[in-house]
Amino acid sequence: MKKIFMMAIAAAAITITSCTGNKTAAPVEEEVDTLALLTEEANTAADEMVSNLGSLLQNKDLSAFQGALETVKAKIAEFIGKNPEVALGYIGKVQSFLKDNAETIKAFVGKNAIVSGLVDNIANIPTESVDKLLGASEALGALGIDTKSLVTSAAENAVDAAVDAATDAVENAKDAVVDKANEAVENAKAATVDKANEAVENAKEKAGEAVDKGAAAVKKGLGL
Numbered sequence: 409m410k411k412i413f414m415m416a417i418a419a420a421a422i423t424i425t426s427c428t429g430n431k432t433a434a435p436v437e438e439e440v441d442t443l444a445l446l447t448e449e450a451n452t453a454a455d456e457m458v459s460n461l462g463s464l465l466q467n468k469d470l471s472a473f474q475g476a477l478e479t480v481k482a483k484i485a486e487f488i489g490k491n492p493e494v495a496l497g498y499i500g501k502v503q504s505f506l507k508d509n510a511e512t513i514k515a516f517v518g519k520n521a522i523v524s525g526l527v528d529n530i531a532n533i534p535t536e537s538v539d540k541l542l543g544a545s546e547a548l549g550a551l552g553i554d555t556k557s558l559v560t561s562a563a564e565n566a567v568d569a570a571v572d573a574a575t576d577a578v579e580n581a582k583d584a585v586v587d588k589a590n591e592a593v594e595n596a597k598a599a600t601v602d603k604a605n606e607a608v609e610n611a612k613e614k615a616g617e618a619v620d621k622g623a624a625a626v627k628k629g630l631g632l
Contacts, residue, residue, distance in 0.1 A: 441493065448488050450494045454501035457483070461505055465516060470523065478528040481551045484533070488558045492538045500535050507531065
């Protein structure tokens, strides 16, 4: 029985080594999943905004059009703070709409300096790379977006995501070790029970054989 439980402990130790060796896999997987979800969120928000701007442009609702552009400003700041790479995709989609409809928008906006300024400032944000985006303090500043604070926020979010992923990996590894140890113990218990049952059955069989031999000897002695 000691041997069986020593095997259970050995199995748990092997599992700990295995989990330790794979501890870097979970954070990478978590990071990819988070980025994919955020990218999907940004793409959906951009598509909905482009559709909304198109409807407002068609209906010539200047006040609502201005409100939508203010929302674009807020979304740009939000996505830069979460992940500048994702922000590039959002900005690019909105800029494509503004560029494709430039003449219509210009005629629609007319002499409204506020809306015209919003359109120009959003259109002037550089999207060639993350470095150019984060370095565009003038273009983003014209929209009231504080680049420095957003860069800090993005860095903090990246650190938090890495910490969360590492924590999840450790917890998952702990759970896996506990599960394997419990499984090994249960298997050891089951093996012990099986061995005990086997021993009982063997004892019964031998006892039966002894009884049969005894009965045969008695019968022989009686001349039966």
